[in-house]
Amino acid sequence: DVRQLVLDLAHKTSPKLTWLQRWRHAPVPRPMASQRPALALLASRDNHRHFDDIERLYRIAIRSARQRVVIANAYFFPGYRLLRELIQAARRGVRVQLILQGNPDMPPVRFITQTLYGRLARAGVEIHEYCARPIHAKVAVIDGHWATVGSSNLDPLSLAFNLEANVFVADPDFAGVLLQKLEGLIEHSCERLDTEALRNPSWWGLLLGF
Numbered sequence: 001d002v003r004q005l006v007l008d009l010a011h012k013t014s015p016k017l018t019w020l021q022r023w024r025h026a027p028v029p030r031p032m033a034s035q036r037p038a039l040a041l042l043a044s045r046d047n048h049r050h051f052d053d054i055e056r057l058y059r060i061a062i063r064s065a066r067q068r069v070v071i072a073n074a075y076f077f078p079g080y081r082l083l084r085e086l087i088q089a090a091r092r093g094v095r096v097q098l099i100l101q102g103n104p105d106m107p108p109v110r111f112i113t114q115t116l117y118g119r120l121a122r123a124g125v126e127i128h129e130y131c132a133r134p135i136h137a138k139v140a141v142i143d144g145h146w147a148t149v150g151s152s153n154l155d156p157l158s159l160a161f162n163l164e165a166n167v168f169v170a171d172p173d174f175a176g177v178l179l180q181k182l183e184g185l186i187e188h189s190c191e192r193l194d195t196e197a198l199r200n201p202s203w204w205g206l207l208l209g210f
Contacts (some may be wrong), residue, residue: 020113038171045152045164054152054166055159061142062169068144070098071184072130072137075153076113082154083116090124097104099137101191102129103113107146116191138166139178147175 043053055078064071064087069089076098078086090096098120104110117127141147150166151160169175186192 022036022112033148038169038174040171041168043150043168045159045162045167047161050152052159054150055079055082055128056166057148057166057168058082058140058154059144060147061140062086062089065089068097069096069140069142070097070099070179071140071154072182072185073100073140073154074104074134074138075134075155075158076100076110077116077156078154079159082159086125088121090120096125097128097186099135099185101126101135102131102191103133105134111136120157121193127188127193128186129193130185130190130191139182141175141179141182144179145172145175145180146170149178 041057043057044050045052045054059082060080069086086096100113101110119126138152139147139149146165146168146169150164152164152166153163158164
């Protein structure tokens with residue numbers, strides 16, 4: 001239960017994350033007939049009290065995943081702990097799919113992200129690159145009932161320096177609509193990278209990964 005996990009985290013790290021106890025039943029806009037309220041949380045990242053709140057919520061949800069994790073992110077170079085959660089999820093049988101930039105507006109972005117590909121692929125993570133144009137998505141869906149949309153990339157700037165905000169939603173309707181969009185992107189607009197090739201990089205690739 002995502003809500004309980006968040007409340008547990010808030011209790012254990014009090015007072016830093018006491019704001020996490022304020023989950024609210026809020027009417028989340030969605031293109032469907034259902035008008036029942038969804039459980040939503042607005043989380044921010046700053047350099048005072050909430051320096052890692054967004055990353056913590058990602059890690060909790062990935063750690064609790066049992067079926068599927070789908071993340072679309074523009075600038076992807078997470079810290080060790082978030083990367084470890086993704087790898088451990090894949091190793092325990094969760095289907096982990098990443099939608100990343102194949103044609104970024106800043107070419108070094110792809111080069112830096114590619115240094116992680118081998119390690120992710122060896123754990124069983126699927127990597128899909130969107131090549132039509134630069135992509136600036138910052139969204140994720142986990143197990144069909146947890147979703148986030150916001151401004152935070154999964155890179156050092158967003159997770160450790162920038163002022164960011166994400167909405168986290170525990171609602172199968174909202175997550176289902178977002179997942180449908182991401183599946184369409186994977187099927188029609190992305191190139192899935194060759195996992196076998198990534199699992200056996202050259203010595204130069206190993207050096208870059210290190």
